[in-house]
Amino acid sequence: MSNGYFVGWRTFQIDYFYFFKISRHNTLIYISIDCLIAIRDLVKRYDNLTAVDRLNLDIHENEVFGLLGSNGAGKTTTIHMLATLLKPTSGTATVNGFDIVTQSAKVRGSVGIVFQAPSSDDMLTGYENLKLHSWLYSVPRQVREKRIAEVLDLVGLTERKSDQVKKYSGGMRRRLEIARGLIHKPKVIFLDEPTLGLDPSSRESMWKYIERLVKEEKITIILTTHYMEEADMLCDRIGIIDRGKIIALDTPSKLKGMMGGDIVKLKLVEKKRPNTDMLKNFSFVHKIENISDDGLLVLSVDNASRNLPIILKYIDAESVEYTIPTLNDVFLRSTGRNIKEEAEGGFMEKYARYEQK
Amino acid sequence: MLNKVVDTMIIEANLGRLYALWLREFKVFLRERSRLIASTFTPVLWLFVIGSGFGSTHPSTGVDYQKFIFPGIVSMSVIFSSVFFGSYIIWDRKFDFLKSVMVAPVSRDTVFIGKTLGGMTTSLVQAAILLAIGMAIGINLNVLSLIQTIAVVLLLSFALTSVGLAIGSYIESLEGFQLIISFVVFPLFFLSAALFPLKNLPGWLFFLTAIDPATYAVDALRNAIIGTSIHSFALDVGVLAAFTIAFAIFGSYSFRRMKAV
Numbered sequence: 001m002s003n004g005y006f007v008g009w010r011t012f013q014i015d016y017f018y019f020f021k022i023s024r025h026n027t028l029i030y031i032s033i034d035c036l037i038a039i040r041d042l043v044k045r046y047d048n049l050t051a052v053d054r055l056n057l058d059i060h061e062n063e064v065f066g067l068l069g070s071n072g073a074g075k076t077t078t079i080h081m082l083a084t085l086l087k088p089t090s091g092t093a094t095v096n097g098f099d100i101v102t103q104s105a106k107v108r109g110s111v112g113i114v115f116q117a118p119s120s121d122d123m124l125t126g127y128e129n130l131k132l133h134s135w136l137y138s139v140p141r142q143v144r145e146k147r148i149a150e151v152l153d154l155v156g157l158t159e160r161k162s163d164q165v166k167k168y169s170g171g172m173r174r175r176l177e178i179a180r181g182l183i184h185k186p187k188v189i190f191l192d193e194p195t196l197g198l199d200p201s202s203r204e205s206m207w208k209y210i211e212r213l214v215k216e217e218k219i220t221i222i223l224t225t226h227y228m229e230e231a232d233m234l235c236d237r238i239g240i241i242d243r244g245k246i247i248a249l250d251t252p253s254k255l256k257g258m259m260g261g262d263i264v265k266l267k268l269v270e271k272k273r274p275n276t277d278m279l280k281n282f283s284f285v286h287k288i289e290n291i292s293d294d295g296l297l298v299l300s301v302d303n304a305s306r307n308l309p310i311i312l313k314y315i316d317a318e319s320v321e322y323t324i325p326t327l328n329d330v331f332l333r334s335t336g337r338n339i340k341e342e343a344e345g346g347f348m349e350k351y352a353r354y355e356q357k
Numbered sequence: 358m359l360n361k362v363v364d365t366m367i368i369e370a371n372l373g374r375l376y377a378l379w380l381r382e383f384k385v386f387l388r389e390r391s392r393l394i395a396s397t398f399t400p401v402l403w404l405f406v407i408g409s410g411f412g413s414t415h416p417s418t419g420v421d422y423q424k425f426i427f428p429g430i431v432s433m434s435v436i437f438s439s440v441f442f443g444s445y446i447i448w449d450r451k452f453d454f455l456k457s458v459m460v461a462p463v464s465r466d467t468v469f470i471g472k473t474l475g476g477m478t479t480s481l482v483q484a485a486i487l488l489a490i491g492m493a494i495g496i497n498l499n500v501l502s503l504i505q506t507i508a509v510v511l512l513l514s515f516a517l518t519s520v521g522l523a524i525g526s527y528i529e530s531l532e533g534f535q536l537i538i539s540f541v542v543f544p545l546f547f548l549s550a551a552l553f554p555l556k557n558l559p560g561w562l563f564f565l566t567a568i569d570p571a572t573y574a575v576d577a578l579r580n581a582i583i584g585t586s587i588h589s590f591a592l593d594v595g596v597l598a599a600f601t602i603a604f605a606i607f608g609s610y611s612f613r614r615m616k617a618v
């Protein structure tokens with residue numbers, strides 16, 4: 001069953017969660033969802049600013065979903081609404097089958113969240129913070145210690161568990177937050193900019209922890225970021241969010257594919273027209289162009305790094321050059337702006353606050 | 358049958374949450390030594406400087422002035438520590454700790470009660486230190502007066518931690534703290550008759566003392582500790598309890614309507 005909209009009645013299937021809604025035309029729209037999170041027309045308005053603007057999104061079980069957007073795009077607002085910390089102005093969403101507006105306590109019990117800024121208690125040790133939350137989430141007594149040990153190990157903090165959090169580095173704090181978010185074995189975890197304010201090497205190690213998390217815990221991850229390479233590297237699917245709206249949604253490679261694939265430029269050995277008929281037979285070749293007299297052949301292909309050797313079997317080239325479209329190109333094309341051009345005000349402010357702690 | 362089992366499970370879970378929240382407050386309190394030392398030092402200073410400064414036997418009470426203000430000093434420490442403790446919620450919010458608690462499946466009331474339990478514990482520890490000092494300067498306590506003292510300290514602390522939490526839930530910035538000190542803590546303390554007897558006051562002052570819940574705590578403590586009071590112990594405790602209930606309701610209401618982010 002797909003996650004589409006079906007108009008009219010269908011028989012119930014127990015293993016899927018169903019979502020009902022009366023449409024504007026008074027017909028019952030019956031939406032079947034084989035996904036963990038279903039966001040429907042979600043809106044959050046602050047005074048005269050619409051932070052989240054009629055958002056619709058389905059997130060499947062066990063996927064890593066990335067919300068990619070610049071400062072102020074509405075990522076945090078969306079996550080706060082999904083975690084029931086913020087009431088939507090209108091619209092709703094279901095998380096693990098619970099409605100975020102009417103069943104907020106149940107939603108909270110089944111999700112974990114790592115906030116943009118660390119939120120553990122500085123005066124307590126890492127272990128004590130985890131213990132506190134294991135009580136808050138009513139982790140059964142018999143498994144409590146085991147679970148705490150598990151999550152500590154997962155984020156590599158076992159050795160520092162008895163240190164007060166104020167003695168932790170920024171990266172360690174982040175990891176502790178992740179451990180805390182996992183303490184009750186949630187089905188979904190939200191990571192709001194998990195690598196914000198980390199130096200390149202801690203960022204890379206954070207990526208490793210997140211990948212490990214994907215492998216070891218059966219969990220759906222929704223992460224927000226404004227780093228292209230982060231989204232590209234970690235996520236199964238990416239939604240690009242801008243001014244509260246999803247403006248592009250797909251797998252990283254398909255998003256990049258939207259740009260027409262990788263561009264390969266070959267400088268031919270002989271300046272005569274090469275025989276390109278063979279290339280046309282490959283499905284990875286989209287376009288062959290610019291067969292100009294100065295001996296330049298330009299191809300548009302999928303996965304240039306892998307397919308280049310094949311191309312070179314048929315074409316004698318003196319030199320080769322290829323460019324891979326980045327998510328930034330996608331962002332640029334969808335918004336007309338560069339993701340890095342955004343005012344960094346919000347980010348720096350949050351970063352400063354992060355440092356301060 | 359199953360309902361019963363589920364009910365007990367829910368109660369157990371909530372008790373566990375309360376315990377965890379309380380334990381966090383207590384641990385932080387023990388670790389923040391400077392806070393503990395500072396908040397014990399001030400009342401002691403008052404006790405010895407003001408208490409000895411006025412020195413002589415007070416004409417209207419017939420008790421040594423230092424002993425006379427001792428119950429007032431105990432309530433002073435409770436007033437300060439409780440209101441401050443409650444308004445520390447501003448910090449919890451500022452540093453996002455509160456957000457991490459509120460995103461857990463914990464009701465606002467549970468968080469509220471956990472906080473008040475923490476405030477009561479803090480006040481009790483400080484009162485205990487003062488009582489020990491009191492014994493050293495010749496205050497006599499028997500079992501009954503000790504129990505009475507503890508009860509009053511707990512009630513007053515519950516009431517005022519609620520007030521602190523309520524105010525803290527409305528105030529967003531740490532600057533608001535100064536306002537709380539000037540407009541809540543000091544009036545509560547000065548109008549409680551902690552430093553003067555309740556007799557022969559001008560009408561306006563008498564009225565103000567009458568609407569200050571701490572007045573009844575001071576009077577009850579005087580009754581328990583030095584045996585002089587205006588009202589009966591039962592009346593004082595009754596009025597104090599009424600205030601406490603009202604403040605607790607107000608506090609938990611404010612806490613419930615507070616925004617999570």
Ligand SMILES: Nc1ncnc2c1ncn2[C@@H]1O[C@H](COP(=O)(O)OP(=O)(O)OP(=O)(O)O)[C@@H](O)[C@H]1O
Pocket residue numbers: 046049050051069070071072073074075076077078116226346347
């Ligand atoms: N409490 C608030 N009151 C008014 N406006 C708000 C509030 N919180 C957020 N906003 C606005 O809503 C918009 C979306 O904010 P949000 O925090 O969701 O962005 P974000 O995508 O998480 O950005 P960042 O990358 O900086 O974290 C911004 O324009 C922000 O100024």
Ligand SMILES: [Mg+2]
Pocket residue numbers: 075076077116192193
């Ligand atoms: Mg954000």
